[in-house]
Amino acid sequence: MYSTAMSLSAASASASASAAAVASGATASRPNATRPAAGLRFCGLRREALGLRSVRSSPQVVAARRSVAAAATAGNGAAGSGGFDYDLVIIGAGVGGHGAALHAVEKGLKTAIIEGDVVGGTCVNRGCVPSKALLAVSGRMRELQDEHHMKSLGLQVSSAGYDRQAVADHANNLASKIRSNLTNSMKALGVDILTGVGTIVGKQKVRYGKVGFLDNEITARNIIIATGSVPFVPKGIEIDGKTVFTSDHALKLESVPDWIAIVGSGYIGLEFSDVYTALGSEVTFVEALDQLMPGFDPEIGKLAQRILINPRKIDYHTGVFASKITPAKDGKPVLIELIDAKTKEHKETLEVDAALIATGRAPFTKGLGLENINVVTQRGFVPVDERMQVMDADGNAVPNLYCIGDANGKLMLAHAASAQGISVVEQISGRDNILNHLSIPAACFTHPEISMVGLTEPQAREQAGKEGFEISVVKTSFKANTKALAENEGDGLAKMIYRPDTGEILGVHILGLHAADLIHEASNAIALGTRVQDIKFAVHAHPTLSEVLDELFKAAKVNAGASNSVNEPVAA
Numbered sequence: 001m002y003s004t005a006m007s008l009s010a011a012s013a014s015a016s017a018s019a020a021a022v023a024s025g026a027t028a029s030r031p032n033a034t035r036p037a038a039g040l041r042f043c044g045l046r047r048e049a050l051g052l053r054s055v056r057s058s059p060q061v062v063a064a065r066r067s068v069a070a071a072a073t074a075g076n077g078a079a080g081s082g083g084f085d086y087d088l089v090i091i092g093a094g095v096g097g098h099g100a101a102l103h104a105v106e107k108g109l110k111t112a113i114i115e116g117d118v119v120g121g122t123c124v125n126r127g128c129v130p131s132k133a134l135l136a137v138s139g140r141m142r143e144l145q146d147e148h149h150m151k152s153l154g155l156q157v158s159s160a161g162y163d164r165q166a167v168a169d170h171a172n173n174l175a176s177k178i179r180s181n182l183t184n185s186m187k188a189l190g191v192d193i194l195t196g197v198g199t200i201v202g203k204q205k206v207r208y209g210k211v212g213f214l215d216n217e218i219t220a221r222n223i224i225i226a227t228g229s230v231p232f233v234p235k236g237i238e239i240d241g242k243t244v245f246t247s248d249h250a251l252k253l254e255s256v257p258d259w260i261a262i263v264g265s266g267y268i269g270l271e272f273s274d275v276y277t278a279l280g281s282e283v284t285f286v287e288a289l290d291q292l293m294p295g296f297d298p299e300i301g302k303l304a305q306r307i308l309i310n311p312r313k314i315d316y317h318t319g320v321f322a323s324k325i326t327p328a329k330d331g332k333p334v335l336i337e338l339i340d341a342k343t344k345e346h347k348e349t350l351e352v353d354a355a356l357i358a359t360g361r362a363p364f365t366k367g368l369g370l371e372n373i374n375v376v377t378q379r380g381f382v383p384v385d386e387r388m389q390v391m392d393a394d395g396n397a398v399p400n401l402y403c404i405g406d407a408n409g410k411l412m413l414a415h416a417a418s419a420q421g422i423s424v425v426e427q428i429s430g431r432d433n434i435l436n437h438l439s440i441p442a443a444c445f446t447h448p449e450i451s452m453v454g455l456t457e458p459q460a461r462e463q464a465g466k467e468g469f470e471i472s473v474v475k476t477s478f479k480a481n482t483k484a485l486a487e488n489e490g491d492g493l494a495k496m497i498y499r500p501d502t503g504e505i506l507g508v509h510i511l512g513l514h515a516a517d518l519i520h521e522a523s524n525a526i527a528l529g530t531r532v533q534d535i536k537f538a539v540h541a542h543p544t545l546s547e548v549l550d551e552l553f554k555a556a557k558v559n560a561g562a563s564n565s566v567n568e569p570v571a572a
């Protein structure tokens, strides 16, 4: 579709001075964290540096520092129970750690959270928050540029344009605002925010401080590891932060390349394709699997291809690995070597202005001292059981030690991290709690959005085959929805997979306007065990997009004899 000739754009060639700052290791501004005791001050750590060596201090130094650390926490509620400094210490103040901390305070637990970089972690600083700010802009740009859409609403817009730096500032300002909201919410509730890198030095014992000087020791009845993840960059790919970069750099929007290759068509790749194409880039996807968006329900994936890929300036190569990527230099473009994913034979070399590497995330668990407690990570992830309790090398649960969020790899989503944290706090407060991961919704914030909960159709068919039950599938279209049509946004589909014998909802997938908001009726139904035969009588306001789901529930046929939630048989 596009020429593979060199077309190094002015935009990427003149990547701004701040890109150089990124390359040289400048950090985001420091949050308004609790001021630690003298000697414990924030040391401007870069995230990449967090996993570096930890040096043991002499016992005297540790004892002295320990009393300083304890003093720093005085006046912050009762001491931890049972002679511990804290009831709960959380390592990592991302959304997972934050969710756990807030719930712990509500449960009356004396709580500290240790953060080695900036409060808010990936989601707030380098993930959900700035990316959604960019997507808010791309949604509006796309709409304003769509003459046909505007005309059909009777609107006239002469031209749509944007100021790159102002868009970038919007994302950055939002991240700062949410970061300080998170920090203030913990401070207001009396959570001790301890600054530095945390390491587990023994059972119920943590040290923290500057990398190489983990001088402060605290004890805790329970410890939660919530150290998150970093971008995964496959071997052979050289990141320069200007022409070859990850989402960490892309979110700063230091340039809008004329032509960008996006390696990986998962969540990050797809969301950034929405941003870049709305802002004027041409995009080439490079995807190792045989289809784009391999993680989605295949029917939704196909529709997404029709709506989000084909009409846009996007082409793609599937079934290929980007085996080597060389950044642009000396007037040469970015070079991407593609090899066949199966045969590993060289297929083609792409020449583009820039490449975004969106090939997944790696857990950030180095330097946590897991070796001190006989825990061995699996590809870097901390092994946990269904209660998020950490498992040791012998397959036993380590008492009082939990791991939540991206670091355990169960479901790399912000709200999943937070929900796991809340579940752990419930357990340590004496109420057993197992989180149903199949009830956790996910959404991709493209225009229109995609959302899902539970099983895809192939997964449900596989489970049904194994366990010997039938499944049924119903679908409704946004084309018949009054609100969607009023907005002139009739593209979209909702699909439900369920058991006709029991009415159990197995999965719901939506592509369409505000799909990310619509999914919660289905995810809450799954979480609460509400069956189709019950929810189909729930009343939805008219005219709303929720009626897309109302119709979906009403279209489902549950066998006579299945009982509803009050245990009455369902009429045929």
Ligand SMILES: Cc1cc2nc3c(=O)[nH]c(=O)nc-3n(C[C@H](O)[C@H](O)[C@H](O)COP(=O)(O)OP(=O)(O)OC[C@H]3O[C@@H](n4cnc5c(N)ncnc54)[C@H](O)[C@@H]3O)c2cc1C
Residues within 6 Å of the ligand: 047, 050, 091, 092, 093, 094, 095, 096, 097, 114, 115, 116, 117, 118, 119, 120, 121, 122, 123, 124, 126, 127, 128, 129, 131, 196, 197, 198, 199, 226, 227, 228, 229, 247, 268, 364, 367, 368, 404, 405, 406, 407, 411, 412, 413, 414, 415, 416, 417, 445
């Ligand atoms: C571009 C992008 C967009 C995303 N969009 C969404 C979205 O829209 N919705 C969604 O649900 N998810 C989204 N995600 C995923 C989401 O950001 C993560 O799932 C979430 O941040 C995980 O939270 P966490 O608390 O496990 O880890 P993190 O947010 O990564 O936080 C971990 C924290 O621990 C700190 N830390 C690490 N090691 C130590 C140590 N030894 N001592 C002290 N501190 C330490 C880190 O500095 C960090 O602050 C997105 C991710 C990316 C990259």
Ligand SMILES: NC(=O)c1ccc[n+]([C@@H]2O[C@H](COP(=O)([O-])OP(=O)(O)OC[C@H]3O[C@@H](n4cnc5c(N)ncnc54)[C@H](O)[C@@H]3O)[C@@H](O)[C@H]2O)c1
Residues within 6 Å of the ligand: 234, 263, 264, 265, 266, 267, 268, 269, 271, 286, 287, 288, 289, 293, 294, 295, 320, 321, 322, 323, 358, 359, 360, 361, 411, 412, 413, 442, 443, 444, 445
């Ligand atoms: N809206 C959201 O909730 C949201 C948004 C962004 C990110 N996230 C989270 O962040 C995580 C990471 O996102 P992501 O998009 O990087 O990962 P992903 O796992 O969703 O997608 C990565 C894609 O890259 C492909 N790939 C891997 N190596 C490759 C190579 N060498 N060449 C070509 N293709 C290759 C994979 O086949 C896959 O399709 C996800 O787990 C997601 O949960 C969530």
